[in-house]
Amino acid sequence: MEKSEMNGHAVGGSYSAVRDGASSTGSRGGWRRGCLHFLRRNTVVILTVSGVLAGMGLGAAVRSMHLSRAQMAHFSFPGELLLRMLRMIILPLVVCSLVSGAASLDTRSLGRLGGIAVAYFLCTTLLASALAIALGFIIRPGAGAEALNSNALGLQGTLPTSKETIDSFLDLVRNLFPSNLVAAAFQTYATDYKTILRNGTLGNLTLEKIPYGTEIEGMNILGLVLFALILGVALKKLGSEGEDLIRFFNSFNEATMVLVSWIMWYVPLGIMFLVASKIIEMDDIVLLVTSLGKYIFASILGHIIHGGLVLPFIYFAFTRKNPFSFLAGLITPFATAFATCSSSATLPSMIKCIEENNGVDKRISRFILPIGATVNMDGAAIFQCMAAVFIAQLNNFDLNAGHIFTILVTATAASVGAAGVPAGGVLTIAIILEAIGLPTNDLSLILAVDWIVDRTTTVVNVEGDALGAGILHYLNQKEMVQNQSELTEVRTEAVPNCKSEAETSPLVTHRNAASTASSPTDPDSKESIL
Template sequence: MEPDKKSEQNGHVMPERSPSTENLQKKLSLGQKLCVFLRKNLLVLLTVSGVIVGVGLGMAVRKMDLTKAQMTYFAFPGEMLLRMLKMIILPLVVCSLVSGAASLDTRSLGKLGGIAVGYFLVTTLIASGIGVTLAFIIKPGVGAGGLNTNHLALESVSKDKETADSFLDLARNLFPSNLVAAAFRSYATDYKMVAVGNITNGTKIYQKVPVGTEAEGMNILGLVLFAMVFGVALRKLGEEGEELIRFFNAFNEATMVLVSWIMWYIPFGIMFLVGSKIVEMEDVVLLVTSLGKYIFASILGHVIHGGIVLPLIYFGFTRKNPYSFLSGLITPFTTAFATCSSSATLPSMIKCVEENNGVDKRISRFILPIGATVNMDGAAIFQCIAAVFIAQLNNYELNAGQIFTILVTATASSVGAAGIPAGGIITIAIILEAIGLPTNDLSLMLAVDWIVDRTTTVVNVEGDALGAGILHHINQQEQRKRPLEESDHVGELSEVRVEANTAAHEETSPLVTHHHKNQDPAPEAIESVL
């Protein structure tokens, strides 16, 4: 069965069009057509306008020579947007993954999960390959040997974490020891020197011993894994788990209503986010001339991967126009550009993918939270370029084994990269240590991260969205192959589309639907079971 044709646009439920409505629209005047277009795309236009006005506002305020305190006050509306988006991440990720995993049967869950992991792995490997190739073609670090931290008056960034411990921490964070603490802390290895004995002249021998500490920041990876497994467990319970599934789905729908409200604040918040970044810039001309080739290589890699490679992969699977799919996601892309955070973009991405592109809610709410955590194509590109850049900066010749190590390490470590601004910088330290390069040049990356991170985040979220579109297409093909009677079992869990603005007299919140003897569910309200 095709997905429900009703959709919400700008927070309002849009009814299915009838042929008579279409005929009326053909007779509309140019002015009326313009009004209809503006009404449908108002939020997109406001969001894009917010970025443009923000740039102009930032350039104007920059000339006023604000103090640090005044800059903080100027950035306040943008800070409020980030806080609202981050506030909604935890309930959105947990509830959407629990309901998504519970509404998919185990066979479909395993197959779709396998395809998703394969897609994430392949696209990230391709991204890493593009990054390394561009770095060797453009050679951003060649001839920049005189460039150093002191020259640009930057603070040094040191990261002495061992590569092995970085990957062990990734595994530890997958299984948080305390779920409540995982909402605001993650596990991180630190080191202390321990005396292990004396030698003949009385000098003590010290060894560096790793010790576990708690780092500030949500352990999104652990929460994602727990929510997925918990959703599968609830489905296995059958009727006993239905009440809890109803709770999570009602919570999920309420969260999406909150998201629709927050989205109307996005244009205003984005204006000040972009403006405040321009005001805070130090000597941008010196940075761009010194690190211009690195910035150019990174952004070119993002344009190639996001504008050509990912759309080609989508077209290869679906035989549909990828750019028409992406045109429905301008608002989340603009949000990604302004916030530099995959996690903060997740709420608007889920909403737009479902409403503008008609992706099945079970697919989008299952795959997008996972993608925002583990799929970092844009980050893999700039991390590989940064690693080769630092090698060239130090006149260090990379052999084939080290290039392979960069590819594999960038792909693997991007899974653990935090979906927050500058989250990928720490990951570069892992790559550098894996190939034996110094980490003291990381501050150069941090100096221009606010430029590169914008296109990085857009490519990250684009990869997630196109992955959801591919899975939705594969899911639809699977449904067509199965006989109708096979997909209509008593007791199967199927998702009921809940419209926030409809005054339904029946039960509207649960996803669990029973086939009553004397009552057939409305065909347009039920999405087919995988």
């Protein structure tokens, strides 16, 4: 009989028996602790995914009860609360995170990271638009569907006001520079038109469309983003005088993230009722899917290819890391995006999860994610280009190379200003159709299935933002390591060198020759390496 010591206590008995028993008990205890740790760490994720599934089941069950409009509004109240809480937190989160992020980065890093971010957003949006057009020509969702119209399907919807392409881009620039920051928190500038009757030179009457500016409901995130970035850079330039205000925005930002962590616990319940209420509100899903099934399939297939192959490949090409392990930590933001159909509403949970689960630097995530949620719309570009090709095929309109180029450029540029505008995606489709000379009366078909396609659209939008933040984090970390290695190499060791002491440069490293095999016995033999 031997004695073995476990946890500081003497235990008698066979050592092998004690060891086997301890290992089996330890393995069972370790497995149990591992499961508990996994459940504790991923509680919100599990509850959120369960909320989506429960919402589908609840919606299907309640749908057979044929609720009235008032009852449906009462039923969807918990989901409405979630949307209101998420939208409430967007303004302080965007402004404070961008001010603190821009102030924490030096001007050179800010310009470099900003340039990489703009190039990434532009290239991925162009790739998404090109993919949608290619799939549109391959699948041909509008071919053979010329008989489709909103009256035949019983569709009713308010079409967006037809807008000139030049006015759309001018509105984009105007919203970059809001005339009133307070008003920008809840209003967006938009051009509207009024028609007047004029007498011609020959006495004939002509109708003239006159543009004029209006303010529509919706936060002007684009203008707030630009102002916050410029304010952060200005505070950085002030030096010590701006430190107090920078600390204020940092504290405000951290307090906002605490609020986000509290809201996250309500997300599963809100998502369940959001999904259920949308299923209850569906009119005749079978008729829509059978009539517009090819368009729905083509759009969702484009989202799957871009989100499942193109974006992960770009991330892997830059970082040489597994993109799917990176995306696995963002299940909660993706579920939120699927339920809310809003990139801006998903922003709070995205910032929290990408920092805590994926370890992305706060300076990077809080700088790039608010910008990406406003200007990076890969999923929207696919949806808009596919809709333009669908409507062109619906009207037997042959798209030439010039039309395709116009769709690419217009969808890429106009998707930047889609955020903060009600029915922004459909409005952008109207701009594209006007640019290539197609009528906008078929947009009611797109509106009818927008709630289906818009869910995968938003997921791809936020995925592009997240992978962009991951790429920028990797490049920033890589540059920091290179800078540290350069500082390590450029040093002067404290070894006397009598022969060249007066000429020693701080950029010269002196190594003792004793450490080399060339002359181990000669103490005066030195090697100088730049």
